[in-house]
Amino acid sequence: GAVVSQHPSWVICKSGTSVKIECRSLDFQATTMFWYRQFPKQSLMLMATSNEGSKATYEQGVEKDKFLINHASLTLSTLTVTSAHPEDSSFYICSARGPTGSYEQYFGPGTRLTVT
Amino acid sequence: GNSVTQMEGPVTLSEEAFLTINCTYTATGYPSLFWYVQYPGEGLQLLLKATKADDKGSNKGFEATYRKETTSFHLEKGSVQVSDSAVYFCALSEAYNFNKFYFGSGTKLNVKP
Numbered sequence: 001g002a003v004v005s006q007h008p009s010w011v012i013c014k015s016g017t018s019v020k021i022e023c024r025s026l027d028f029q030a031t032t033m034f035w036y037r038q039f040p041k042q043s044l045m046l047m048a049t050s051n052e053g054s055k056a057t058y059e060q061g062v063e064k065d066k067f068l069i070n071h072a073s074l075t076l077s078t079l080t081v082t083s084a085h086p087e088d089s090s091f092y093i094c095s096a097r098g099p100t101g102s103y104e105q106y107f108g109p110g111t112r113l114t115v116t
Numbered sequence: 117g118n119s120v121t122q123m124e125g126p127v128t129l130s131e132e133a134f135l136t137i138n139c140t141y142t143a144t145g146y147p148s149l150f151w152y153v154q155y156p157g158e159g160l161q162l163l164l165k166a167t168k169a170d171d172k173g174s175n176k177g178f179e180a181t182y183r184k185e186t187t188s189f190h191l192e193k194g195s196v197q198v199s200d201s202a203v204y205f206c207a208l209s210e211a212y213n214f215n216k217f218y219f220g221s222g223t224k225l226n227v228k229p
Contacts, residue, residue: 004159032215043120043219044205093159097215105217107152107159 003027004096006108013084014116021079021111023094029074030096034105035067038091050077084115118143122206122220129196129227137191137223139180139206147208149173149182149189154203154222163191163204201227 003026013019023033031052036044048064050056050071058064066088068080077096081088091112095105122139129135141149148167152160164173169184180191189206206220 034215041124041221043221044217046216049215095160104162107154107161109157109159 002098002104002106004030004094004106004108006092006094006111008111009109010112010114012114012116015085016083018080018082019084019113021081021092021094021113023077023079023096023108025075025096025106028096028098028106030077030098031074032097033071033077034095034097035069035077035079036093036095038093038110044093047079081113084113086115089113089115118147118208118210118218120206120208120218120220122204122223124221125203125224127223127225129225131198131227131229132195133227135191135193135196135200135225137204137206137225139189139191139220141187141189141206141208141218143187143208143210143218145211146184147211149180150207150209150217151178151180151189151191152205152207152219154205156202160205196225196227198227198229201225 005024007022035047038044047062048056048058050069052071056069071077093110095107098104119142150165151163153163154160164175166173166182172181178193203222203224205222
């Protein structure tokens with residue numbers, strides 16, 4: 001149980017275009033989801049926390065107009081990278097908070113974005 | 117601020133060897149500490165946790181003890197298997213705020229038959 005999926009697993013896009021990444025909790029409802037970014041050989045950096053039905057909370061230094069997060073349902077959160085540039089190339093990972101009362105986060109397998 | 121430092125990899129061991137992956141942390145207050153494991157092509161999975169000083173987390177033969185005096189949470193296993201090959205992440209969450217996790221950079225473990 002507690003499986004989180006991401007789609008796509010990898011994507012290549014051209015500079016200036018936008019790309020959407022989906023994060024789904026497959027067998028539980030997630031009121032809170034998280035988006036992380038990971039650079040090669042570096043730790044995961046929390047970008048934002050999203051709660052179903054409300055605006056996401058972004059970490060300091062993360063451009064909210066560039067990284068649009070929507071958490072429209074209890075099983076789906078999306079991250080849209082707008083007007084992508086090569087420096088946005090990275091590994092994006094989402095996680096979902098477990099059932100009510102659980103502190104554990106369940107992680108998706110990640111999405112590798114390459115901007116050319 | 118909060119941060120986690122773990123040893124760089126990759127770590128290469130023969131099957132049945134003893135494993136230690138070092139992890140130290142900096143935090144205010146009394147954080148909770150975690151080890152996550154990421155197998156190839158999969159998401160991070162919680163391996164073990166400890167929520168207060170001197171607690172020992174254990175799972176699947178892995179152990180780690182929350183040492184407040186040395187601010188450490190080293191991961192150990194007495195006899196590794198090829199199936200343990202993965203990337204291991206040490207992490208902390210702030211006391212009473214499990215929403216925010218701070219991760220180490222990950223240590224890749226390769227176990228050879």
